[in-house]
Amino acid sequence: VAAGASAGADVTVLPELATTGAAYRSAEEAAARAEPITGPAIERLRELSARLRLVLVAGFCETSGLDRPYDSAVVLDHGRLRGHHRKTHLWGREKIIFAAGRVAPPVVPTSVGRLGLVICYELEIPEVTRGLARVGAQIIVAPANWPDLPKPAGERPIEIAKAQSAAAANRVYVVVADCCGREREQSWTGGSVICDPGGYPLAGPRLGQPTLLTARVVPAEADDKSLGTYNDAFADLRPELYLANAGDPGFDRDPRMAAGGDAR
């Protein structure tokens, strides 16, 4: 954070579960490391955001009062708590270690603009990023821990394409702070990236390396959804043509429906 401030950052984003690490063996172990939002970890980050005069976004392991803690994140703005989110879409073993949040990812007004706050996998859900952009998010910030998964030689991790696509589809900036290196048996991707509203990287990814990425962003540019002379990322949408319950897990996915009377 101090290096970011020295580089002139107004906003600094740290990874998911940045205060504790993420590769827990059990819910009990995670719960033992959890703190409330009023605890010493967030207090220290809050003081840091005041002293360095910046907006600081960080993931932490939050006490829940349940048998599993939350995978949470905060937005701290010059010493003030401005945003708080509990991860709603859990990935992999997180499902047995954390409790899922029950409130949608928020748009957080800050001294530098409106931040959409998601945690890792939530960035990969198009409905989530669309919703944040629709209520005015200018920069989607994503503390993340991307597991380093197999991929074809020469290809960037697919998560990068998803981050780029979320930016471009919604004409917003996307900032991912990912872990790198190894934690217990887990290797992290180190896929931190800053994307512009066209979806192209302004900085990163420098895969697998500890890195401080910096880029100049103009939040108000994300308020302009136009795509050239004739198009607009939002005005072009035709919801009357979209499956109303496309995101509904209760929706009956029956191939015969698509195939009409001609199903194979």
Next chain:
Amino acid sequence: VAAGASAGADVTVLPELATTGAAYRSAEEAAARAEPITGPAIERLRELSARLRLVLVAGFCETSGLDRPYDSAVVLDHGRLRGHHRKTHLWGREKIIFAAGRVAPPVVPTSVGRLGLVICYELEIPEVTRGLARVGAQIIVAPANWPDLPKPAGERPIEIAKAQSAAAANRVYVVVADCCGREREQSWTGGSVICDPGGYPLAGPRLGQPTLLTARVVPAEADDKSLGTYNDAFADLRPELYLANAGDPGFDRDPRMAAGGDAR
């Protein structure tokens, strides 16, 4: 198409407006080239699909009875018309040259599996691809004409990331047949690509070159939406957390809504 058949293709996809070219100067010029679906261009393609025993997807310029023709596509399966679509989301000057279709992109049952049929820009709308996958599309086929736009050195066109992301978010194959080279004043990207349900390219892109891409796809693999042991691309969705009217152009995008009483 013959080269594809010789290479063993069961499905061959051609670009958008493949029978006529796409860089029209006016609606009148396009209308003069348009044919009905019963016209000689589609008849010739239909015969080709019968003779070569394959599924053929191609874009064409369709008579509309209006002052502007449609930017359409068909799915022809061993000599039989199985699918037809009129582009619903027009890009750039298409808005003054073509009439927009009024029916959502379809899922088309064929002898090789269920094809989701979109045309170019429609592939970039997350609501469209989600909807197609939700009603059972296994392979999303996208005849396209991607204008060759400026991009940072070393980066693939953002359209590629969007194609990859559509595949990965929905666990479907995505096949894009793009134009390349120059047509009048217009340069095309040549971004044809075949993506697997993980979002990674199975073939292409070979930017800017005329190319025949082939890949082996297993349509039934797209019926499995699981992501490892704990996740599922559809079951993980939590529509109760998504902005119900996120795709509604009539939705009032008011930053104060997001910022609550604390708007800047």
